[in-house]
Amino acid sequence: MNPLLTVENLTKTYASPGGMFGRGATARVVSGVSFSLARGDTFALVGESGSGKTTIGRMLLRLVEPDAGIIRFNGIDLRALTPTEMRHMRRRIQIIFQDPYGSLDPRVRIGEAIAEPIRLHRLRPRDAVRERVIELLALVGLSESHADRFPHEFSGGQRQRIAIARALAVEPDLIVCDEPVSALDLSIQAQVLNLLAELRERLGVTYVFISHDMAVVRHLASHVGVLYAGRLVETGPAETIFGDPRHPYTRMLLAATPSPVPNASRERQVIAGEPPSPFAPLDHCRFASRCGHVIDACLAAEPPLTDVAPAPRRAACLRSATLEPYKALADSEALMSEAYRHRLGLLRQARAAGQIR
Ligand SMILES: Nc1ncnc2c1ncn2[C@@H]1O[C@H](COP(=O)(O)OP(=O)(O)OP(=O)(O)O)[C@@H](O)[C@H]1O
Ligand code: SF4
Ligand SMILES: [Mg+2]
Numbered sequence: 001m002n003p004l005l006t007v008e009n010l011t012k013t014y015a016s017p018g019g020m021f022g023r024g025a026t027a028r029v030v031s032g033v034s035f036s037l038a039r040g041d042t043f044a045l046v047g048e049s050g051s052g053k054t055t056i057g058r059m060l061l062r063l064v065e066p067d068a069g070i071i072r073f074n075g076i077d078l079r080a081l082t083p084t085e086m087r088h089m090r091r092r093i094q095i096i097f098q099d100p101y102g103s104l105d106p107r108v109r110i111g112e113a114i115a116e117p118i119r120l121h122r123l124r125p126r127d128a129v130r131e132r133v134i135e136l137l138a139l140v141g142l143s144e145s146h147a148d149r150f151p152h153e154f155s156g157g158q159r160q161r162i163a164i165a166r167a168l169a170v171e172p173d174l175i176v177c178d179e180p181v182s183a184l185d186l187s188i189q190a191q192v193l194n195l196l197a198e199l200r201e202r203l204g205v206t207y208v209f210i211s212h213d214m215a216v217v218r219h220l221a222s223h224v225g226v227l228y229a230g231r232l233v234e235t236g237p238a239e240t241i242f243g244d245p246r247h248p249y250t251r252m253l254l255a256a257t258p259s260p261v262p263n264a265s266r267e268r269q270v271i272a273g274e275p276p277s278p279f280a281p282l283d284h285c286r287f288a289s290r291c292g293h294v295i296d297a298c299l300a301a302e303p304p305l306t307d308v309a310p311a312p313r314r315a316a317c318l319r320s321a322t323l324e325p326y327k328a329l330a331d332s333e334a335l336m337s338e339a340y341r342h343r344l345g346l347l348r349q350a351r352a353a354g355q356i357r
Pocket of ligand 3: 053054055178
């Protein structure tokens with residue numbers, strides 16, 4: 001199947017405004033990022049704060065201009081489009097942010113906020129717009145009565161549902177979700193994740209799902225890209241990445257995820273150390289300063305992303321094939337915290353209903 005989105009060697013640098021590294025120094029915040037996804041995939045981009053996730057997400061819509069690289073969407077080279085052509089293209093690619101309040105005008109009623117893009121792109125005759133708004137509200141679990149309320153009258157979870165309805169209003173092929181549940185309570189997180197999964201099944205939407213939290217992407221992602229200091233260090237199908245991670249950083253991220261078992265030895269481990277400065281040139285493995293497996297060869301050159309069985313997984317680690325077997329978390333339900341059990345229950349319901357795989 002032809003990929004819906006192909007990204008090749010995406011790169012972004014920022015000039016330093018001055019300070020310690022001096023005016024004119026450049027920080028390389030995204031380096032040679034490549035991935036592709038097919039229609040219906042959910043590609044999770046995971047990594048710590050500052051690893052470049054939002055920059056990549058925004059580059060996909062050209063809200064941030066890449067320095068180099070190719071973004072091909074449905075076979076179209078997005079970087080070759082004029083600003084006007086790109087504006088039209090944004091109907092096909094939408095973005096949802098962590099804080100939906102920021103993207104909703106507090107003075108505009110919700111129904112109007114959802115109707116606006118429908119009118120702008122002339123997606124329905126004028127007299128059918130209201131009906132479409134009600135349909136979209138229903139799709140995200142809200143009712144007609146919500147249409148006449150203002151953003152401040154909604155909870156965080158409801159506001160995120162509204163942001164999703166607004167994104168869906170233009171019938172996009174791809175939605176970039178940038179930390180869409182990070183600001184929400186755990187049980188509300190599960191509901192919004194289930195909604196995204198349900199919409200994927202019903203409407204065939206494709207997601208690039210950005211998160212710093214492996215637990216959040218675990219049940220939604222079909223493919224995962226692990227980003228470290230601006231570069232992908234492991235990519236592959238979700239079950240491979242979660243079941244048998246082959247890059248020490250992926251393992252570290254998983255260890256930093258809250259365990260379902262309170263007080264278990266794998267309970268959230270802090271990720272020690274700092275990523276390398278984006279200003280300094282790098283001639284060795286970027287994870288070396290934090291890696292417990294480092295050998296001399298790791299300091300001689302930066303390892304490229306290479307195939308590590310089972311295909312199509314790739315990892316940028318010299319020792320990926322010889323790391324000890326990974327011990328996955330034990331799902332001992334009797335010991336789980338109530339919040340985790342609740343979340344797992346919701347996910348199971350969604351899976352039983354065929355809403356997620
Ligand atoms: N406009 C900008 N000018 C200069 N530096 C920037 C700019 N935008 C982002 N950066 C830098 O690029 C790096 C990556 O930022 P980005 O926001 O993409 O990270 P992130 O992975 O989304 O982090 P978080 O999880 O905190 O949202 C950071 O070091 C950030 O300071
Ligand atoms: S290449 Fe070496 S330093 Fe880098 S992650 Fe692998 S073992 Fe660690
Ligand atoms: Mg971000």
